[in-house]
Amino acid sequence: MPIKLEDIRTRLHAKDYKLTPQRQLIVKVFSENPNEHLSAEDVYGLVKEEHPEIGLATVYRTLxxxxQLDILRVMNFGDGRSRYELTDIDDHHHHHLICLQCGTVAEFNDDLLESLEAVVQKRNGFKVQNHQLKMYGICKECQSKENEK
Ligand SMILES: [Zn+2]
Ligand SMILES: [Zn+2]
Ligand SMILES: [Zn+2]
Known part of the structure; x- marks a missing residue:
């Protein structure tokens, strides 16, 4: 579950920042586009029509x-652009499946890494706190397009 507006306000206030209308607007773009992994350009494209007063530089600064405040999570899927999404409420982030053909990024929550963590912890004496996982491959849609040829 993505972080809620109230938590976002709290995190900003804890560092003496305000939830300005611009910041709120950008947060809104993310909550209205769940499961998307938006770049600064994407966000700019979504706000500029209704809010021409907001420039790309402001979008960059806000993101x-x-x-920094851990309200957005930054990711890189290998296309040279930083992509953002709202952080999850619980510490365990979801994971990403990246299609090498069309570039879509799907999410998945269930993973078996908890058991891997236990093994690592036991064998290496390393106390695992979190993990990130990206899997690269070919999505269902691209596979069925291949089959139609
Ligand atoms: Zn694909
Ligand atoms: Zn995601
Ligand atoms: Zn996991």
Whole structure:
């Protein structure tokens, strides 16, 4: 579950930042586009029509700040652009499946890494706190397109 507006306000206030209308607007873009992994350009494209007063530089600055405060999570899927999404409420982030053909990024929550963590902890004496996982491959849609040829 993504972080809620109330938590976002709290995180900003804890560092003496305000939830300004601009910040709120950018947060809204993310909550209205769940499961998307938006770049700064994507966000800019979504706000500029209704809010021409917001420039790309502001979008960059706001995304930076929100990422610093752990409100947004920054990711890189290998296309040279930073992508953002709202952080999850619980510590365990979801994971990503990245299609090498069309570039879509799907999410999945269930993983078997908890048992791997236990093994690592036992064998290496390393106390695992979290993990991130990206899997690269070919999505269902691209596979069925291949089959139609
Ligand atoms: Zn694909
Ligand atoms: Zn995601
Ligand atoms: Zn996991």
């Amino acid at each position: 930076d700040l929100l990422a």
